[in-house]
Amino acid sequence: MTRIDRYLFRQLALALLAVTVGLAALVWLTQSLRFIELVLDRGLSLVVFVELTSLMLPSFFAVILPITTFVVVLFVYVRLAGDRELVVMRAAGLSQWRLARPAVLLAAIATGLCVLLNIWLVPISHTAFRQWQFEIRNQLVGVLLQEGVFSQVGNDLTVYARYRDPDGTLRGILVHDQRDAGAPVTILAEQGRISTTGAAPRVTLLNGVRQQVERAPANAPPGTPPLRLNTLSFTENSLDLARATRGEESRSRDSRERSIAELLNPDPDEALRDREVRRYYAEAHQRMSGPLTALSFALVGLAVALTGEFRRHGGGLRIAVGIGLVVGLLAFGLTAGNLAARDNAWVPLIWLQTVLPGIVAAWWLGGAPGWPRAAPPPVPAAP
Helix, strand or coil: CCHHHHHHHHHHHHHHHHHHHHHHHHHHHHHHHHHHHHHHHHCCCHHHHHHHHHCCHHHHHHHHHHHHHHHHHHHHHHHHHHCCHHHHHHHCCCCHHHHHHHHHHHHHHHHHHHHHHHHHHHHHHHHHHHHHHHHHHHHCHHHCCCECCCEEECCCEEEEEEEECCCCCEEEEEEEECCCCCCCEEEEEEEEEEECCCCCCEEEEEEEEEEEEEECCCCCCCCCCCEEEEEEEEEEEEEECHHHHHHHCCCCCCHHHCCHHHHHCCCHHHCCCHHHHHHHHHHHHHHHHCCHHHHHHHHHHHHHHHCCCCCCCCHHHHHHHHHHHHHHHHHHHHHHHHHHHHCHHHHHHHHHHHHHHHHHHHHHHCCCCCCCCCCCCCCCCCC
16 A cells, blocks of 8 residues: 555545444434433433443444445545645546545445344344343333332333332332232331342332222122122232233344344244335345445445546535435435335345446546547648
8 A cells, every 4th residue: 555545545544433433422422312301200320321222323324334434535535636736646546546545445345344243233233222122011010119209111011119218228119000800909008128130120119908800700799889899908928020920021122133144044933024025025134235335335435536627626526426326326326225125026126226326436537548538639640
């Protein structure tokens, strides 16, 4: 690598790092706002919130890295053209491809990173994120009860504790249990303690009253009230909090948690619908072809920035043309992905949107061989 190559590569790499990290931080901030309510309701710490939302970063990087690669290549080369550095380099004998070599190398590195993200890191991080989110919402609710707050555990259990001692003992407990249809239970207890030693969180209640409303049996004698209240005083009673989420104990895995092999060949035991199978197949091809967009978009940026006549103040038009092309390609990619998810016969459109722009840009960058050109004007004869 020559000194000029190192100079161009250093500018490109530093700009790509700054833009990608900055944009990923912005996207992370906007997306993490959705989980603030979950964290506040469950009483989680700031560290848990940051660790949970950080698991979304690999997905952000996989999406924005091809876009930031294009933006950096386009803006850096347009700036070099505006500062006439490219004019000096061309005067020194550097061809278009020699000027484009650092950007192509950077785009190849970005493509490799996208392959690593899409194939390996995104499924792992997304699986960990969804599993952690599931545990917070369901399995860890027993240890996240807040004092002075009616905590909703699942869809049919409400727990209230007047206050919590420093040693974790709950005082003034009220439990409203509607898990048995038609026979709701209300429990009042002086104190209780949460136990998480087993797989399911439980709360042990001390010195309380259990009240349950029951319907009269069908063969009850005439005049029996349709509802009756049963009251039971107890010294100690145990309540399983995990049973409140018994309908959610197993969660389904979405497409981003699956490997490409699982997307292409789903397990027949899952009994997936045909619509899901087609969607998984299309997403597998999107995940395999997605990294190539980093290289294609970089070549599009190079073709826009390095070709055409030099103009001292012509950078704005080139930037607008390049951005318009990539926005159109992204829109076409979304359309192709939706069509392929509905009908797998459109899957080739995904690869066409990924590969064809790079091929056309490389052909244009190489001088568009075979493109018809107007004949040069005749040279006037010498007098």
